[in-house]
Amino acid sequence: MEENFRDSIGTITKEGKRNWIFPKKPSGKYFNYRTYVSYFLLLFLIAAPFVKINGHQFLLFNVLDRRFNIFGFPFWPQDFHLVVISMIIGVIFIALFTVAYGRIFCGWMCPQTIFLEMVFRRIEFWIDGDRGAQMRLAKAPWDGKKIRKRLLKWSIFFIISFFIANIFLAYLIGSDQLLAYITDGPMAHLGTMVPLLIFTGVFYFIFAWFREQVCIIACPYGRLQGVLLDNKSIVVAYDHKRGEGENGRKKFRKNEDRDALGHGDCIDCSQCVHVCPTGIDIRNGTQLECVNCTACIDECDHIMDSINKPRGLIRYASEDEINHNTKFKFTARMKGYTAVLVVLVGILIGMLFMRNEVEANVLRLPGQLYERKDNNIISNVYTYKLVNKTAKDIENVSFKLLSHNGKIIMVSQDTFTVPAEELAEGTLFIEINASALTGDKDKLKIGVYSGDKLIETTITQFLAPRSYN
Numbered sequence: 270m271e272e273n274f275r276d277s278i279g280t281i282t283k284e285g286k287r288n289w290i291f292p293k294k295p296s297g298k299y300f301n302y303r304t305y306v307s308y309f310l311l312l313f314l315i316a317a318p319f320v321k322i323n324g325h326q327f328l329l330f331n332v333l334d335r336r337f338n339i340f341g342f343p344f345w346p347q348d349f350h351l352v353v354i355s356m357i358i359g360v361i362f363i364a365l366f367t368v369a370y371g372r373i374f375c376g377w378m379c380p381q382t383i384f385l386e387m388v389f390r391r392i393e394f395w396i397d398g399d400r401g402a403q404m405r406l407a408k409a410p411w412d413g414k415k416i417r418k419r420l421l422k423w424s425i426f427f428i429i430s431f432f433i434a435n436i437f438l439a440y441l442i443g444s445d446q447l448l449a450y451i452t453d454g455p456m457a458h459l460g461t462m463v464p465l466l467i468f469t470g471v472f473y474f475i476f477a478w479f480r481e482q483v484c485i486i487a488c489p490y491g492r493l494q495g496v497l498l499d500n501k502s503i504v505v506a507y508d509h510k511r512g513e514g515e516n517g518r519k520k521f522r523k524n525e526d527r528d529a530l531g532h533g534d535c536i537d538c539s540q541c542v543h544v545c546p547t548g549i550d551i552r553n554g555t556q557l558e559c560v561n562c563t564a565c566i567d568e569c570d571h572i573m574d575s576i577n578k579p580r581g582l583i584r585y586a587s588e589d590e591i592n593h594n595t596k597f598k599f600t601a602r603m604k605g606y607t608a609v610l611v612v613l614v615g616i617l618i619g620m621l622f623m624r625n626e627v628e629a630n631v632l633r634l635p636g637q638l639y640e641r642k643d644n645n646i647i648s649n650v651y652t653y654k655l656v657n658k659t660a661k662d663i664e665n666v667s668f669k670l671l672s673h674n675g676k677i678i679m680v681s682q683d684t685f686t687v688p689a690e691e692l693a694e695g696t697l698f699i700e701i702n703a704s705a706l707t708g709d710k711d712k713l714k715i716g717v718y719s720g721d722k723l724i725e726t727t728i729t730q731f732l733a734p735r736s737y738n
Contacts (some may be wrong), residue, residue, distance in 0.1 A: 278485055278558055280548055289407065290481060292390070293400040293544040297567025306377055307387040314380065318439035318447075324660025324689070330440050336690070342621060343658045343690065347628050351620055358613045363490075365606040367497040369599075370585075371504035371555075375490065376562035381475070381483050384433070386546060386562065389426060389476045396422045400543060423477065430472035434465050481547045485558050498555065500588040501600055505561045507541075507552045507583050508591050518552075521576055534578050541565035541583060551583055627663065627687070628656040629717045629727040634696070639732045645703045647733045654694045655717065657687040665720045668697065672714035673731075675701035699731060709735045 282288045320327040322341030329338035337344040337352060344352055363374055375382055396418055397403045409415050438461070439447045455462045475483060484491060498504065512518060514533030521536035535552065542550045544565060547558040551565045569583040589595045631653045640648040657663050664686045668677045679685075680696040687693040699713065710730055717725040 280482060280485060280558075288548065290546065290548040291400045291403045291407070292546045292548075292564070293540070293568070294394050295544050295562075295564040295567060297570060299563035299567050303377060303563065304387065307383045310378060310380075310383055311387070315436055318436065318444045326443055326445075328440060329443055331442060333441075345628070345656055345658060347656060348624070351617065351624070354613060354617050354620070358610065358617060361606060361610050361613065364497055365603065365610060367494050368499070368502060368606060369603055371498060371502050372491070372494050372559065372561045375484060375488075375560035376505075379484075379560075381488070382560060382562065385476055385480060388429060390546075392425055392429075393422060396425075426477045427469070427473055430476065431465075431469045433472050434468040437468065438465060481558075484560055485547060491557050494557075499602075500592075501598065503585050503587050503597060504555050505551060505559060505563060505566060505583065506555065506586045506588065506591060507535075508581070508586070509552070509554075510591060512552065512582050534573070534582050536572065536576065538572055540568045540572055544568040555588075624658075625725055626657075626659045627717065627725045628658065629715075629725045630654045631668075631697075631715055631727050631729045633730060633732070639734065641734075642700065646700050647703050647706065647731075648698055648700045649731050651697050651699060651729065652694065653697060654692060655687050656692050657689060660689050662689050663687040663719050663724070666693070667718050669716045669718060670699070670701075670713065671716045671726065673701050673711070674705050675699060677715070701731065701733075703733060706731070706733050709733050 280288050280290060317328040318326060325341050325343050326338045327341050329336065331337065335346045337348075339352075339355060366373055393403070397406055406415060406418065435447065442461075450458045450461060479487075510533075512533040512535035514527070515531035517532065518535035518537045519527065519530070519532040521538070527534070539550075541552070542548070542565075544567075545551070546562060546564065547560060549556050549558045551559065563585075566583050566585075570580040573580050573582055587595075587597060590597070631651050634650045634652055637650050640650075642648055653668070655663075655666065665684050666687055667684045668679075670677060676699075678698040678700065680698070685693060685695070701711075710732060713729050713731050715727050715729060716723050717727065
């Protein structure tokens, strides 16, 4: 095993230049499984902004208007604590899987890996050919054939990047808004078209040039896994005991008794290196660049089949399993992560069910005191804000005092409508006879009604002269 493999990354040459990776086209059992998972996630990613539940877009992250929908549940700025809990759950969920199963998220579920390996590289294999053909084409002079291949590939890459940018735009502004923009034409919405082209350029740069460097250099998760992994974590691992034997690996020779010579099962064919999308040698052990894509497992299993050796020289395993032949155990750290995850999920579900579809806030107008009126009446002025979190208009809305005898006077009309997924605000006066007050700062309970139906309650403060205490 090389001892200096951690001194540099596989995508950088000794001179510090970019070492372009030409991975071999993968195939095998795990690749087929990853293909199914990737196509499902791609379908989910493309469809999610266009699916609606109870009139709400399934996933929406409208940062500009501060409107979010997660799994069909609308979130407003007032629900930000729920978004924070959801994000914490996501982080712990990924951490738990990393502790138990290594960087499996990167190889199987990360959008970067899915788009690069299952979309862009497949197009590249179709146009440029497999590893050897791509390497020859890269070294070839810029003749007509190379120019045609490059223009075709780059054009398709740009079109797909533009499509991806539109999908992400649907997550940001809403699918209905996106379809309306498309119908109106790009010239009618240049303020949106220019950022869309910028993001198209970003996606094109990532998938056409930057590629695996995102996982190695830009993504913090690769650094984080070094903290989370231990000897009991399941990772894509090379069984060095079986592969190296007593006298190390050796090239395959027909009819040679490798066991008698003390050589391991690894025939040093380097196919696991050639198929790796980040250009590492998995035989050097767990490395930052490894995204657990399993391409090396499939390739090694194919080689083992060819030389009549058992599969699993490279496999999902922990260091303890390889070194001490111990099976996977659910450790105390994993149990701790799981317990925290279960508690947070329970809290989130409970808060979602307890959350009202209408949120009301009635606050005293800043800088205004009480007003004395005839017949011992004290008046306070308030502003109200009603948030309708549903996909339907709430009609015939009015306010009623629930805690005190008094009346609420609206500045405009007595009843009003709160539009779907919108905010209604205005001004009102509350008048209470001083004899009904218990102090200079009484708490009032106000009911919000839609017709005769109570839909929400809120608490506010009522000021009165101290002489009425």
